[in-house]
Amino acid sequence: MLHKYSAVTLLLLGGLTSTTLAQDFSRVQSKVLHDNGTPYMVQFRSAAMAYKLSEASKVLREQLQLTTDDQMLRAKTTTDELNYVHEKYQQFYKGIKVEHAAYTVHAQKGDVTSISGQFERISGLNVTPSLTASAALERAMSFVGATKYMWQDAAEEAGLKQLENNPAATYKPQGELVIVRNQRSNNPLTAGKATLAWKFNVYAQQPLSRAFIYVDAHSGEVVLQDAIIKHAAATATFATAYSGTRSLANETVVAGQYRLREYTRGLGIETYNARKGNSYTAAVDFTDADNSWTEYNNANFDNIAGDAHFGAQATYDYWKLVHNRNSFDNAGAKIKSYVHFDDTPGDGVGYENAYWNGSVMTYGDGATRFRPLTALDVCAHEVGHAVCEKTANLTYQNESGAMNEGFSDIWGAAIEQYTAAKLGLTKSTWLIGEDIDKQQPALRSMSDPNSQGQPDTYKGTYWKATTTSPTSANDYGGVHTNSGVLNHWFYILSVGKSGTNDIGSAYSVTGIGIDAAAKIAYRTESVYLTASSTYANARTASISAATDLYGAGSAQVTAVTNAWYAVGVGAAAGGTTPPPTTPTYCASKGTSTAYEWIDYVKLGTIARTSAADGGYYNGTATSTSLAAGSSQTISFSAGFASTAYTEYWKVYIDYNRNGVFTDAGETVVSGSSASTGTLTATFTVPTTAKSGATRLRVIMSDASATTSCNSYSYGETEDYTVNITGGTLALDGGSSSVASLTSGGTTALSNSVEKAVTLFPNPASDELNIALASKAPVLSATVTDLRGARAANARFENGKLNVSGLSKGIYLLTVSDGQKTFHERFVKE
Structure with a gap:
């Protein structure tokens, strides 16, 4: 609608x-x-x-x-x-x-x-959709690719109507027309742009997923996927910490029958048994005759129902007693938990996940990696997602998604510590998932994120590059990895720490205690952050939150500021600015320079003539300045030991300084040439390029498939530094187009893939002509069949291959110019 x-x-x-x-x-x-x-x-x-x-x-x-x-x-x-x-x-x-x-x-x-x-400055946008809501829903479903959706299950539809006491309630998505940034396009003309889109809440049953899917109301392209079910299984989630014998509030239905429901907290806490199935409506109550649930400590792990019920109650109590928040929505919302959930019943493998699905808590029994996932901090973490949804509503991708996960980790630690102190439990506050993890000491560590493969510094070690196409395959742009930065900020703020971070900033922070740190974190999330907030925004927001709570210039404000400096975000109190993050770039190197290498590169003040450098030359100490929006000409040439071969040239500039060359517009030159002369190409530096020093990479390879990050057979890579001036702080890719190569400044060369060996006619009946792209003479040629056996009836004479004696079929031809060997298939007809 x-x-x-x-x-x-x-x-x-x-x-x-x-x-x-x-x-x-x-x-x-x-x-x-x-x-x-x-x-x-x-x-x-x-x-x-x-x-x-x-x-x-x-x-x-x-x-x-x-x-x-x-x-x-x-x-x-x-x-x-x-x-x-x-x-x-x-x-x-x-x-x-x-x-x-x-x-x-x-x-x-x-x-x-x-x-x-967050305010979007929009102008000239056509707000009349070209696509109907029903047509857009088809595109959304095609994108999700599920075999079954919740609205296709009659029992689940009936259960929803009963749950909401609304006969019209349905899981079938109703389209809402909105304007949203296109965050999935690799096209620089559309990436990050305001787009008219249909928004759908798509709940898939098989395979399980739930997300807001946004479909361009004109083109039908999916422009954003914002996960509702946060699928902690991608990197796993928290502990099944068995919390001993606890007194749990519940209710009795009739004499001699008790069940895990209670209504002293908000609208209630309810815990159900999914019976190793994937249907919420088919779930049943856990019941007990004498309200002493000792028999639930059994091989089926039925005692985890007590953990889930206890965890939900403890989580509710923390929010109410510490932050005066009445359940996750601040309106007393019922907290419902389902244990023994299995996304694929009958496959013999337990479900290694726990999640908030937008309505209820869901817990699997674990399998290879985990024990049952009904820990106290799991409850706190997952309800934390619900709190985030009702406050900042941080979009589940890239930096905002990492903070979504990080805040849930913060609440996992804070609630675990608060409850353990009150009840005398032994817990590891700063380790996440330590009790359920069968293979590692913990899933995540807030005190030492690096120990579990997470960054403790913004864009430092283990930082996962953000992406314009966030999906579950890339963890939505590193949400479960990059959350380590917020986790470590909260740890440092709470307990204090001194040291030097990954970008060389020496810091010393005096901790303010976890209680004060939690109050600042909650005010940051609930008052100042918005859906698309970044780490830089979180720094500003938390300083304002600390100022509100403790006053300008207070020790708490100083600690908040210095804790951000410690994790590489912003200046320290007093104005010390951290040095810019230096990305770590992937390796690129030619295995052999016996036949060809880069012998000349010129761009601006960079001008280097060289012999072979062993496949790679680090010229990053040499730099030139490029103005954003300016037109630039780069020149380069190949050196050859003897014959000139066809070489494939790629030139990259990391315009957004994120450590990769795969963003839109960062391949500035691409083409092929067999020339020994100087080649030139002209390109435009995008206005969205980020100001500062960044990497220029020039690659010459004999293989057309060579990318910015791999080892290849013949050729060479050279790296230099370019300083972008007059750019922005934008982190999305630029809009420059790939330049064509020219030889001697006039003759256009091919950007298409040129084969090293050309055979004609192919198929052949009698005679096969052979030509090398390098123009070198063919000195030898052999033919083998598809079994690898040499074909004796083929004769090579005067640069031609006589195939009249071969049987019909497909053959492999191997030719050599005396230096290199090439392979190509042909058909004998």
């Missing part, structure tokens, strides 16, 4: 001419921008200079420079324990909701103290 709003229902913040949209800088104390140049947080001066909360429309209009096409709808208003009022506004463009674009006005005693959030 189209979610458009009339001018009556919207808080209209446009309607003025551009001359009246000038910002009131006299009221601004500080401003932090997103990478795209829009404000992330604006803080205002106090007292007489402050805006009033009643002027919310004015402050947003002025500071965000809204146009008549931009509207902001007030979504909700909350008041926290510090008596701050937070009015949250949802952005609309021409009446269409802009996904992940929300802005909050923060006020105290009627004065606006700051505004923060």
